[in-house]
Amino acid sequence: xxxxxxxxxxxxxxxxxxxxxxxxxxxxxxxxxxxxxxxxxxxxxxxxxxxxxxxxxxxxxxxxxxxxxxxxxxxxxxxxxxxxxxxxxxxxxxxxxxxxxxxxxxxxxxxxxxxxxxxxxxxxxxxxxxxxxxxxxxxxxxxxxxxxxxxxxxxxxxxxxxxxxxxxxxxxxxxxxxxxxxxxxxxxxxxxxxxxxxxxxxxxxxxxxxxxxxxxxxxxxxxxxxxxxxxxxxxxxxxxxxxxxxxxxxxxxxxxx
Amino acid sequence: xxxxxxxxxxxxxxxxxxxxxxxxxxxxxxxxxxxxxxxxxxxxxxxxxxxxxxxxxxxxxxxxxxxxxxxxxxxxxxxxxxxxxxxxxxxxxxxxxxxxxxxxxxxxxxxxxxxxxxxxxxxxxxxxxxxxxxxxxxxxxxxxxxxxxxxxxxxxxxxxxxxxxxxxxxxxxxxxxxxxxxxxxxxxxxxxxxxxxxxxxxxxxxxxxxxxxxxxxxxxxxxxxxxxxxxxxxxxxxxxxxxxxxxxxxxxxxxxxxxxxxxxxxxxxxxxxxxxxxxxxxxxxxxxxxxxxxxxxxxxxxxxx
Numbered sequence: 367x368x369x370x371x372x373x374x375x376x377x378x379x380x381x382x383x384x385x386x387x388x389x390x391x392x393x394x395x396x397x398x399x400x401x402x403x404x405x406x407x408x409x410x411x412x413x414x415x416x417x418x419x420x421x422x423x424x425x426x427x428x429x430x431x432x433x434x435x436x437x438x439x440x441x442x443x444x445x446x447x448x449x450x451x452x453x454x455x456x457x458x459x460x461x462x463x464x465x466x467x468x469x470x471x472x473x474x475x476x477x478x479x480x481x482x483x484x485x486x487x488x489x490x491x492x493x494x495x496x497x498x499x500x501x502x503x504x505x506x507x508x509x510x511x512x513x514x515x516x517x518x519x520x521x522x523x524x525x526x527x528x529x530x531x532x533x534x535x536x537x538x539x540x541x542x543x544x545x546x547x548x549x550x551x552x553x554x555x556x557x558x559x560x561x562x563x564x565x566x567x568x569x570x571x572x573x574x575x576x577x578x579x580x581x582x583x584x585x586x587x588x589x590x591x592x593x594x595x596x597x598x599x600x601x602x603x604x605x606x607x608x609x610x611x612x613x614x615x616x617x618x619x620x621x622x623x
Numbered sequence: 624x625x626x627x628x629x630x631x632x633x634x635x636x637x638x639x640x641x642x643x644x645x646x647x648x649x650x651x652x653x654x655x656x657x658x659x660x661x662x663x664x665x666x667x668x669x670x671x672x673x674x675x676x677x678x679x680x681x682x683x684x685x686x687x688x689x690x691x692x693x694x695x696x697x698x699x700x701x702x703x704x705x706x707x708x709x710x711x712x713x714x715x716x717x718x719x720x721x722x723x724x725x726x727x728x729x730x731x732x733x734x735x736x737x738x739x740x741x742x743x744x745x746x747x748x749x750x751x752x753x754x755x756x757x758x759x760x761x762x763x764x765x766x767x768x769x770x771x772x773x774x775x776x777x778x779x780x781x782x783x784x785x786x787x788x789x790x791x792x793x794x795x796x797x798x799x800x801x802x803x804x805x806x807x808x809x810x811x812x813x814x815x816x817x818x819x820x821x822x823x824x825x826x827x828x829x830x831x832x833x834x835x836x837x838x839x840x841x842x843x844x845x846x847x848x849x850x851x852x853x854x855x856x857x858x859x860x861x862x863x864x865x866x867x868x869x870x871x872x873x874x875x876x877x878x879x880x881x882x883x884x885x886x887x888x889x890x891x892x893x894x895x896x897x898x899x900x901x902x903x904x905x906x907x908x909x910x911x912x913x914x915x916x917x918x919x920x921x922x923x924x925x926x927x928x
Binding site for chain 1: 742868892
C-alpha cells in the first residue's frame with residue numbers, strides 16, 4: 367500500500383510574533399520552527415498503518431523553502447520511507463487552493479491508497495487543504511478524525527463533533543483523512559532512527575512544475591488584534607502576586623467569603 | 624446581496640450556530656435563504672425560505688450528498704455568498720462546496736470590513752484581512768463571532784429537496800462521550816490546567832489549588848489528549864461549557880475552542896508566562912508568572928487564611 371502524509375512546518379505558537387515588511391504575514395526571523403502539531407498525528411497514523419500492514423511505503427510531503435527539510439527529517443525519523451520536498455520560498459503567501467493544487471498534482475499518478483493530512487495548520491488554520499486535495503483527486507475524505515482503524519480493505523474512522531460526540535464512518539481506499547489532535551500518541555524519533563533517516567530519499571521538486579492555479583483570494587494585511595480585554599496584568603514576585611490575587615478575589619468574587 | 628445560510632441539525636435538533644448565521648446575514652444586511660438537512664418536526668425559527676432535505680433520507684453526515692444538495696440550491700438561488708458555521712459540519716463541507724463552485728473560501732471569519740474578511744492567525748495572536756477575488760464567496764464563521772445563537776422568531780417557508788446519489792462515506796452512527804464522573808457545570812470554582820503545566824505530575828498542583836478554593840479542577844484539550852487528565856474534565860467546544868463564579872486558567876494559552884467553553888465565567892484569573900497569550904483577552908486578571916512557582920504559593924496562602 368502506498369501512503370502519503372502531508373506536513374507543514376510552523377513556528378512554535380508561544381513565539382513572539384512580528385509582522386513582515388510587506389505587512390501580509392508574520393516575519394520569519396527569530397522563530398523556533400516545528401512540525402504542525404496536527405501533522406504529527408498524521409505521520410504517526412501513517413507509520414502505525416504501515417506497521418499493521420507490514421508491506422507499505424510512506425511518502426512524506428512538505429512545501430516550503432530549504433528550512434522545511436529539518437521538519438521532514440523528523441517525519442522520516444518517525445518512520446516515513448521517503449520525502450517529497452516541494453521547493454517554494456513563497457509558500458507562506460499561497461492560498462489553500464494553491465497549496466492543495468501542488469499536492470494533488472504531485473499525487474495524481476502515484477496511486478496513493480491513503481492520504482493523511484492534519485485537519486488544519488496552527489498558523490494559517492484554514493482547514494481547507496486536505497479536503498481540497500481530495501476534491502482535486504476525486505477521493506472520498508473524512509475530516510477531524512480522532513480514531514482510525516483499517517481492516518480487510520475498509521477504513522473505520524471516528525470524527526470528532528462538538529460536545530464530546532463522535533460520528534462513526536466507514537469507507538474504502540483510496541481516500542483521504544484529516545487528523546485531529548488526540549488521534550494517537552505521536553512517537554519520539556529514536557537516535558538510531560534519526561541516523562537512518564539521514565540516508566532516506568529526499569527528493570526536491572520545484573513548485574513551478576506543480577503549481578497551475580491562480581489564487582482566488584489575497585491577504586490585504588496582517589495585524590495584531592486590538593486588545594479589548596480590560597483585564598489587569600500583574601507581574602513581579604510570586605508571593606506578592608499571590609497576596610494581590612487573594613485581595614482581588616475577595617473584592618471581586620464571592621468565592622473567598 | 625444575497626446569502627445562502629447552511630444551517631445544522633444533529634439527531635433532530637437545530638444547532639445554535641444556525642442562528643449565528645442569521646445574525647451574520649443581518650449584520651451585513653443581506654437577503655437570506657437557508658439550507659438544512661434535518662426534519663420537518665424540528666424546523667429552525669427562521670422567517671424566510673428554507674430548502675429542506677430530510678435527514679432520514681440523505682443522512683446527517685453524508686458530505687458527497689450534502690454538497691450535491693447545496694450546489695442545487697446555489698444553482699436555483701444564485702447567492703453572492705454561502706455561509707457555514709466554522710464547526711465540524713461546516714469546515715468539512717465548505718471546501719467541497721467552494722471547490723465545486725470555483726469560489727474563494729475564507730475560513731473562520733470573525734469580522735467583515737468593507738467587503739473584506741478578518742480571520743485569526745497563529746492561535747488568534749494575529750489577525751489577517753482577506754480579500755476574495757471571485758464574485759461568489761464561501762465563508763465559515765467563527766462560533767460566537769456574530770451575535771447570539773438564540774432563537775429568533777418566525778416560521779420558514781419550506782421547499783423540500785432530495786438527492787439522487789448515495790455518497791462514498793457510510794455513516795454508521797453517533798457515539799456519546801463516556802458520561803459520569805465530574806459535572807463541571809455545577810462547580811462554583813474551576814481551576815484548569817493547560818499545556819503550560821509541563822508534565823503530568825503537575826496536575827496535582829492545579830487540583831490542590833482547586834481544593835483550596837472549594838472547587839473542581841479541569842483541563843484544556845492538550846492536557847486531556849496527553850491523557851494527563853480524563854476527558855470528562857475537559858473544558859471547551861469538544862468538552863464541557865462552563866460559567867462558574869471563578870475560573871482560573873493555569874498555563875492555558877487560550878485557543879478559541881477553549882475560550883468558547885469558559886468565557887462566560889463571572890471572573891477569570893489567568894496565570895501564564897506569555898503576556899500576549901490570547902487568554903489575556905478574556906481574563907479579568909492576568910498573572911504573568913510561571914504557574915509552577917505561583918500556584919503552590921497561592922495555594923499555601925489560601926490555606927493559611
